[in-house]
Amino acid sequence: MRSIRIGAGAGYSGDRIEPAVELAENGGLNYLVFECLAERTIALAQQARMKDPSVGYDPLLAARMQAVLPICRANNIRVITNMGAANPIAAAEATRALARQLGLAGLKIAAVTGDDVLDTLKTANIALDTDDTIHGLGNRIVSANAYVGARGIAEALASGADVVITGRAADPALFLGPLIHEFGWAWDDWDRLGQGTVVGHLLECAGQITGGYFADPGLKDVPDLARLGFPIGEVREDGELIVTKVAGSGGRVTPATVKEQLLYEIHDPAQYIQPDVxxxxxxxxxxxxxxxxxxxxxxxxxxxxxxxxTSVGYLDSYIGEGQISYAGPGAVARGRLALEIVKERLVLTGVATSELRCDLIGANALHGEARAEGHEPYEVRLRVAGRTETMAEAIRIGNEVETLYTNGPAGGGGAWKSAREVIAVASCLVPERAAELCMSMLVA
Structure with a gap:
């Protein structure tokens, strides 16, 4: 029975590039897939695009493509990715320009668009999962991107694309698309599509299934994680999957690593709702x-x-943060005093926070009070973070922590501060027809 080999070249936007190169060189692949979008990632990309219409795609697009395109062209490997984020057309244009620089004349790059449904949502006033509505968010909305399925990818491949770049496609759809294209699965062959979704879900997070997210020293040991190999899916026409990796690469593929990934981010294993099935x-x-x-x-x-x-990104608030360290005898007591000083100062100076978190990293930041074994930590790091309505108030939080250098307990060092805008994400459901898929083909 005929089979194809699909490699997972990335599991998130900032993932390593070397394992993808290893897959392209030694994986015997037919397809190399880069899954690089998270819920918040595309909202940030939309925000960047509003400031500069020529950007809005994954910042590592050029580096990834430069590393793998010559190898993929030589080995007849087709590339599929959602690195288009908020701007698949610009991503395709950048890839075409790079292909020309690399001398890859004739390379066909398809941009699949249609996941951006912001205009539709603004007129529909759809309810969100936050007890708010689209109209309620007003002009704070940054983006609205629907999780589209595999159809646009399959059609781009059928049109001869060597590289397919999407926006917010569902993660498993990046892998399901080439399976439908290669094997001619019908769009209502629900069991095939269900098994294809298993394939995509297992491969989408790249190094997680080869031991990266699995490793726990002494309990679940994984060899050579610094050279972790990313997974390969050998998929037969009937949907049977064999998960493997490049021989000699780091990590392991075992029933345990596969089972952990199978249940990763799954609410109901019997009803994993995807755009296609x-x-x-x-x-x-x-x-x-x-x-x-x-x-x-x-x-x-x-x-x-x-x-x-559909993920709706919107401007929620601002976060101000400050950190400083204390070490030596009495470090915990000095850290606690520092926290009390900062909290009182925020009240005295009128900094309004809708949420305030004060931690001593090393003592209580993760599980409340740490379960120390008969002694206090020798060193702690104070962290104060607050949510505010304005950037000016967010800045003042970090400033108050920094003033502990000379106005707080003895021995504070390594102060750091930041203030940033918070882009939050809410979800809603839209009719499938709201996402009007379109494919544009560019040739290097």
Whole structure:
């Protein structure tokens, strides 16, 4: 039975580039997929695009493409990515310019658009999952991007694209698209689409399934994490998946690493709602068939809902933060005194915070009061962070921490401060027809 090999070149925007190069060189791939979008990432990209219409795509696009395109062209590997973020057209244009610089004449780059549904939402006044509405957010809205499915990717591949660049496609759809294209799966073959979603979900986070997110020394040891290899999916025409990696690369592929990734970010394994199908993972079986080779079958599916999850980015507030360290005898006591000083100063100076967090990192930042084994930490780092309505108030929080240098307990050092705008993300559901997919082809 015919099969193809798909490599996962990235699991998030800032992921390592070397494992993708290793996959392109030694993975025997047909496709290399870069999954680089998170919920908040695209809102930030939309904000950047508003300031400069020529940007809004992944900042590592050029570096990734420069590293892999010559190898992929030589090895007949097609590239699929959502690095287009808020501006797939500009990302495709940048990729074409780079391809020409690299001497890759004739390379076909497709930009798939249509996930941006902001104009539709503004007229519909749809309810959000935050007890607010689109109209309620007013002019604070930055973006609204629907999670579109695999159709645009499959159609771009059918049109001969060597590189497919999308915006906010659903993560598994990046892998499901080439499977539908290669094997001719019908758009209502729900069990095939369900198993294809299993494939995409397992591969989408790259190094997580090869041991990166799995490792826990002494309990779940993983070798050579500094050279972690990213996964390869060998997928048969019937949907059977074998998860593996490049021989000799770091990490491991085992039933345990696969099972952890299978359940990652899954609310109901029997109803994993995707744009193309409602996938059912309940009958999935995982079997080790060799070193770093795990067979996965049993994904099923039911008809899609006709609705698309949509991430709405909006300006929520501002966060001011300050940090300073204390070390030596009495470090915890001095840190606590410093915190009390800062909290009182914020009241005295009238800094209004809707939320204030005060931590002593090393003593209580993660689990409340740390369970020390009969002694206090030798060093702690004070951190104060507050949510405000204005940037000016956010700045004042860090300033108050910094003044502890000379106006607080003895021995403070390494002060640091910041103030930033907070782009929050809410979700809603929109009809599938709201996302009008369009494919533009550019040739180097």
């Amino acid at each position: 409602v996938a059912d993972f309940a009958a999935v079986t995982v079997e080790e068939i060799g070193r770093d080779r795990v067979r996965v079958v049993g994904g099923r599916g039911r008809p899609k809902t006709g609705l698309l999850k």
